[in-house]
Amino acid sequence: MAFADHLARVSGSYNLPSILFCSMSDPLAQLASFLARAERLLDRLEPLLPPAERVPDWSAAHAFRWRSANGSGYLQAIRRLPQIRLADLRDIDEQKARLESNTRQFIAGLPANNVLLTGARGSGKSSLIKALLNEYARQGLRVIEVEKAELTDLPQIVELLDERPERFIIFCDDLSFESGDARYKALKVVLDGSFAAAPENVLIYATSNRRHLMPEYFAENLESRRVGEEIHPGEAVEEKISLSERFGLWISFYPFDQEAYLDIVAHWLRSFGCRPDEVAGSERAALNFAVERGSRSGRVAWQFARDWAGHQQSRGASAAPVLPASSSKRARSRS
Structure with a gap:
């Protein structure tokens, strides 16, 4: 009885007895009407139901x-x-x-x-x-x-x-x-x-x-009390x-000192493909970069290395000669 009362409150204007106990004078029409009303009723009940649990695909990622x-x-x-x-x-x-x-x-x-x-x-x-x-x-x-x-x-x-x-x-x-x-x-x-x-x-x-x-x-420390020597x-x-x-x-x-910071910079520059002379020539720029950022952290060292390595590689690419298409074809034909 309690469940029926709850359904009646949720269904609002729907007349449940008319849905459940329809006349059989026109069975198909009554069935279609019943299904339509039942679907609307379920739509109103759906927000009250707990959401379906989504099972993760454990093989998809680590x-x-x-x-x-x-x-x-x-x-x-x-x-x-x-x-x-x-x-x-x-x-x-x-x-x-x-x-x-x-x-x-x-x-x-x-x-x-x-x-x-x-x-x-x-x-x-x-x-x-x-x-x-x-x-x-x-x-x-x-x-x-x-x-x-x-x-x-x-x-x-x-x-x-x-x-x-x-x-x-x-x-x-x-x-x-x-x-x-x-x-x-x-x-x-x-x-x-x-x-x-x-x-x-x-x-x-x-x-x-x-x-x-x-x-x-500071005010919280005022709550402290002394018991004997404790x-x-x-x-x-x-x-x-x-x-x-x-x-x-x-x-x-802990924060890195200058030596540790430069060591991290050198490691990342080597990993980004910089030559030894490029790594050695980066120290002053690396220190200036840290001063601008206000930190000698590992993150700042990595950011500087990306910036420096990108500039060096971009400069090298722009300095490389680019042959005209006709010249490159003649070079391939001679080979």
Whole structure:
């Protein structure tokens, strides 16, 4: 009876008894009328039904991006990945070794930690995760990229990955939260805050410019109290620290000095096909480029190398002699 009342409310002006108990004087006409009314009724009921789940094609890619709309989400394959290698990441050997070791443990089914990579912008945090995927995709490693705006979908994403044979890293790039942002609670629950255990084939790797992921204000330190010789932070500070503490491994990245910056520039220039003399002649321009950008980061070094190599190759191409069509034909005939 309750279901019939619900249908009556949804159907609005439709007379359900007339639909369900039509007369048989003209069976075909009544049947056509019934089907038309039923179709209109189903159209009105459709928004109340849960959306159909989109099953991802796991063979389509090694990396996926979570997309959500209208209350439902799905995994979108990322078919073109940056072809960056671990060997391309210079002067972060310690950070690279720690993250690679944790990832190798994870792939092998051994205990491994969720990881928070923090520090200077452009120092290789995100590139390191991309390089690890390129290195270990054949061994079953996969990456799911989740934007901050969609962190509330993390429980749904984790459930989707459960019982898959692959090993998944959920990648949250440039992660930080403002005061009052409730999305960090969804991340806390997935990391370590729910009775439901996280699947063994899922880890979270996040990058951030902040160690504690949330802004800290001077006034919050006034809540701290002294107990004997110990200082106990206030509740606001404890809440902010509690999120980053749920990452078992913290890896810090630091700004590059001039020597490291020039080493990265030289590496990328060689990879772009520059000659040794072109690499040696680029140092002053590379330093000026860094001053203009206000940073000696790995990203700035890569951007300079692309600019410099492009100019050198363009200059070489314009200097090469171009034979007229008739001359080139005579040259081929003589050969």
